[in-house]
Amino acid sequence: MGILVYAEHDNSSLKGATLNVITAAKAIGGDITILVAGSGCGAVAEAAAKIDGVAKVLCADNAAYEHQLAENVAALVAEVGKDSSHILVAATTTGKNFMPRVAALLDVEQISEIIAVDSADTFKRPIFAGNAIATVQNSDSTKVITVRATGFDAASAEGGSASIEALDVVKDEGKSSFVGEELAKSDRPELTAASIVISGGRGMQNGENFEMLYKVADKLGAAVGASRAAVDAGFVPNDMQVGQTGKIVAPDLYVAVGISGAIQHLAGMKDSKVIVAINKDEEAPIFQVADYGLVADLFDAVPELEKLI
Amino acid sequence: MKVLVPIKRVVDYNVKVRVKADHSGVDLANVKMAMNPFCEIAVEEAVRLKEKGVVTEIIAVTIGSKAAQEQLRTAMALGADRSILVETDEDAQPLAIAKALKALVEKESPDLVILGKQAIDGDNSQTGQMLAALTGMGQGTFASEVNVADGKVKVTREVDGGLQTVELSLPAVVTTDLRLNEPRYASLPNIMKAKKKPLDVVTPADLGVSFASSTKTLKVEPPAERSAGIKVASVEELVEKLKNEAKVI
Ligand SMILES: Cc1cc2nc3c(=O)[nH]c(=O)nc-3n(C[C@H](O)[C@H](O)[C@H](O)COP(=O)(O)OP(=O)(O)OC[C@H]3O[C@@H](n4cnc5c(N)ncnc54)[C@H](O)[C@@H]3O)c2cc1C
Numbered sequence: 333m334g335i336l337v338y339a340e341h342d343n344s345s346l347k348g349a350t351l352n353v354i355t356a357a358k359a360i361g362g363d364i365t366i367l368v369a370g371s372g373c374g375a376v377a378e379a380a381a382k383i384d385g386v387a388k389v390l391c392a393d394n395a396a397y398e399h400q401l402a403e404n405v406a407a408l409v410a411e412v413g414k415d416s417s418h419i420l421v422a423a424t425t426t427g428k429n430f431m432p433r434v435a436a437l438l439d440v441e442q443i444s445e446i447i448a449v450d451s452a453d454t455f456k457r458p459i460f461a462g463n464a465i466a467t468v469q470n471s472d473s474t475k476v477i478t479v480r481a482t483g484f485d486a487a488s489a490e491g492g493s494a495s496i497e498a499l500d501v502v503k504d505e506g507k508s509s510f511v512g513e514e515l516a517k518s519d520r521p522e523l524t525a526a527s528i529v530i531s532g533g534r535g536m537q538n539g540e541n542f543e544m545l546y547k548v549a550d551k552l553g554a555a556v557g558a559s560r561a562a563v564d565a566g567f568v569p570n571d572m573q574v575g576q577t578g579k580i581v582a583p584d585l586y587v588a589v590g591i592s593g594a595i596q597h598l599a600g601m602k603d604s605k606v607i608v609a610i611n612k613d614e615e616a617p618i619f620q621v622a623d624y625g626l627v628a629d630l631f632d633a634v635p636e637l638e639k640l641i
Numbered sequence: 642m643k644v645l646v647p648i649k650r651v652v653d654y655n656v657k658v659r660v661k662a663d664h665s666g667v668d669l670a671n672v673k674m675a676m677n678p679f680c681e682i683a684v685e686e687a688v689r690l691k692e693k694g695v696v697t698e699i700i701a702v703t704i705g706s707k708a709a710q711e712q713l714r715t716a717m718a719l720g721a722d723r724s725i726l727v728e729t730d731e732d733a734q735p736l737a738i739a740k741a742l743k744a745l746v747e748k749e750s751p752d753l754v755i756l757g758k759q760a761i762d763g764d765n766s767q768t769g770q771m772l773a774a775l776t777g778m779g780q781g782t783f784a785s786e787v788n789v790a791d792g793k794v795k796v797t798r799e800v801d802g803g804l805q806t807v808e809l810s811l812p813a814v815v816t817t818d819l820r821l822n823e824p825r826y827a828s829l830p831n832i833m834k835a836k837k838k839p840l841d842v843v844t845p846a847d848l849g850v851s852f853a854s855s856t857k858t859l860k861v862e863p864p865a866e867r868s869a870g871i872k873v874a875s876v877e878e879l880v881e882k883l884k885n886e887a888k889v890i
């Protein structure tokens with residue numbers, strides 16, 4: 333019994349989304365165990381042990397888990413979590429990749445991207461690009477859940493003193509192997525963790541023009557995002573896409589520049605506290621969700637904005 | 642090489658659905674339906690592999706109502722050779738769909754199964770991964786590039802930090818992301834030809850699966866409304882409001 337939370341990390345540091353998952357776990361109720369699976373991930377386990385409200389940390393440190401390959405991680409989580417009341421992970425691309433595999437191995441259904449906990453078996457989750465919120469009740473003995481981080485506050489990263497137990501379970505399924513990765517490097521805050529996000533759309537016209545947004549972002553300490561159209565056109569890389577099928581953000585301030593406001597884009601940002609839209613088309617649907625709308629040509633407005641802040 | 646492409650009939654992506662007044666679900670009466678966009682990308686990828694000579698046969702399959710035959714015909718107009726409808730009026734969950742697909746995998750022995758990464762109605766993003774687990778296959782999810790060679794498939798995946806490439810031995814499961822390809826439109830002659838391609842109908846019982854679910858939807862509500870905002874006349878006014886009214890910069 334108890335709740336198993338899978339930690340999101342890059343082998344050296346714990347990712348913030350895990351703290352939001354802990355809050356969801358606390359709302360469910362029960363002893364919380366964090367599982368850290370990786371390679372050379374001791375520092376992650378130590379950080380996890382300090383999170384407020386965590387009873388125990390299990391650390392599976394093995395080369396088989398270095399790249400979070402779904403087949404290996406799912407086999408591990410299914411074995412470690414099979415007697416847990418709940419298994420939780422953040423709905424990141426890591427969690428979304430392996431968790432349904434865990435559910436299938438345990439022969440239970442998965443509840444994807446919960447945004448609220450009503451009780452230990454009842455949860456709220458958005459469907460249809462967030463145009464409806466479903467309340468679902470699950471009767472499986474182990475509830476396998478991915479958690480949308482924006483639905484829950486972050487638990488305190490300090491104050492806990494959980495024990496750390498090394499876990500000598502090696503699942504090397506040999507079904508897939510890691511070939512390589514191209515990770516975006518940026519000194520700006522991470523999109524899903526930033527308190528201010530400024531995003532550009534097709535209206536930006538090309539990748540060079542995104543410089544205008546980077547300048548504003550650097551003055552505000554903001555992250556930069558994009559619409560699907562801007563990513564598809566090759567202006568910016570895929571990891572910047574905000575939306576139903578990209579990243580979900582809910583910062584204090586979201587500035588949409590040259591973005592029309594399609595349902596799929598709104599699904600990724602409409603829970604932001606304050607929304608600003610800059611668009612030359614006063615009929616653009618983005619204005620229906622904007623707290624402050626500015627009908628203007630972005631090539632005039634954005635440089636002026638940079639000067640005035 | 643044989644490819645199985647599971648597709649889903651969903652509400653067209655342009656439709657903004659409305660919640661029913663009694664909160665029992667969303668109103669689907671007279672709403673435009675279409676093939677899930679990620680499934681279109683899956684069909685397109687299979688067709689391109691066939692055009693390259695890597696693939697010899699493409700089988701489209703769906704679990705759904707009789708009406709879903711329309712989407713199977715579309716898949717065949719786009720290049721699938723034949724299709725299978727597992728007919729049910731029940732609203733099947735991903736685990737049960739994955740079990741039905743597993744039964745078809747056992748029957749057809751495809752080398753590759755290409756699914757969408759997500760159905761845009763339930764937004765679950767589960768089925769491909771579950772099918773991979775049930776059949777013991779490796780998985781390459783959220784693919785933006787797929788290369789098949791020497792009994793292996795190399796998949797470049799869109800992940801939160803950028804791109805990751807993995808290699809899987811065949812048979813394997815791939816799920817598509819938006820940048821994998823741009824689906825073609827079906828030409829009129831191909832739409833006509835698709836009418837003559839084989840479409841088999843089987844029942845869940847034929848496959849030995851049931852669609853009973855352990856997850857019950859208690860209610861479906863509209864999301865919180867945002868209160869109406871204002872238009873500002875200048876960048877100056879915008880900055881003033883953000884500083885003094887919203888206090889976010
Ligand atoms: C399956 C599926 C999944 C999707 N997932 C996502 C997703 O996750 N995220 C996402 O964003 N989209 C997603 N989309 C795409 C979505 O439907 C829209 O096509 C997309 O969001 C449009 O991007 P855009 O607003 O940048 O482009 P457009 O709709 O072309 O809008 C460009 C806007 O820029 C304005 N503009 C142009 N020039 C200027 C100027 N000089 N000054 C000011 N304004 C200007 C125009 O008035 C217009 O409103 C998805 C679509 C599908 C089918």
Ligand SMILES: Nc1ncnc2c1ncn2[C@@H]1O[C@H](COP(=O)(O)O)[C@@H](O)[C@H]1O
Binds near residue numbers: 647649766
């Ligand atoms: N009823 C279904 N019939 C066939 N394939 C499906 C069905 N539901 C989902 N799929 C496949 O699984 C993918 C992901 O769906 P989901 O897990 O529901 O988000 C879809 O893009 C389809 O390829």
